[in-house]
Amino acid sequence: MIREFFEAEGARVLTGHKAAEIRAEDGKKVLLCEHEEKTVEIEFDEILVAVGRKPNVKGFGLEELGVRIAEGGTIEHNDLLQTNIPNIYCAGDVAGPYQFTHTASHQAWFATVNALFGAIKSFRVDYRVIPWTTFTDPEVARVGLNESEAQEQGIKYELTRYSLAIVR
Numbered sequence: 059m060i061r062e063f064f065e066a067e068g069a070r071v072l073t074g075h076k077a078a079e080i081r082a083e084d085g086k087k088v089l090l091c092e093h094e095e096k097t098v099e100i101e102f103d104e105i106l107v108a109v110g111r112k113p114n115v116k117g118f119g120l121e122e123l124g125v126r127i128a129e130g131g132t133i134e135h136n137d138l139l140q141t142n143i144p145n146i147y148c149a150g151d152v153a154g155p156y157q158f159t160h161t162a163s164h165q166a167w168f169a170t171v172n173a174l175f176g177a178i179k180s181f182r183v184d185y186r187v188i189p190w191t192t193f194t195d196p197e198v199a200r201v202g203l204n205e206s207e208a209q210e211q212g213i214k215y216e217l218t219r220y221s222l223a224i225v226r
Contacts, residue, residue, distance in 0.1 A: 072093075076092045089105065132155075138176065165183055
């Protein structure tokens with residue numbers, strides 16, 4: 059739906075292309091991509107590269123305390139957001155699995171309540187209803203499983219689709 063919307067606005071949308079190289083010669087800028095086992099040249103004016111982000115866990119003394127870091131760079135923790143050191147909890151990008159501000163706030167509640175009241179009652183963090191948004195114009199959002207995830211897990215679902223025509 060978004061591709062169709064972008065194309066209607068004059069944008070060229072390429073899917074299934076893997077960026078391999080950038081060349082700039084004689085004032086011409088070209089992105090070389092692999093697509094269907096061929097090299098495709100795409101001329102461009104400017105390019106924005108988003109390489110992602112990773113949790114910042116260095117320089118806080120975690121290593122000295124013996125807090126374990128997972129392979130992906132997040133802090134290793136259990137479902138209560140408790141690290142291998144029982145009185146240290148984590149939340150946000152350093153905890154994973156999602157790098158969303160609203161997920162960090164969600165985790166912060168669990169980490170705080172478990173740290174303060176865990177001896178009386180503790181709560182496992184629940185990611186079943188994390189909202190997802192693709193920040194395009196128009197924005198596309200969902201809460202919970204998407205259709206393919208529900209199918210993979212054998213979960214019955216109800217699907218509702220809205221036309222993007224209402225946002226034009």
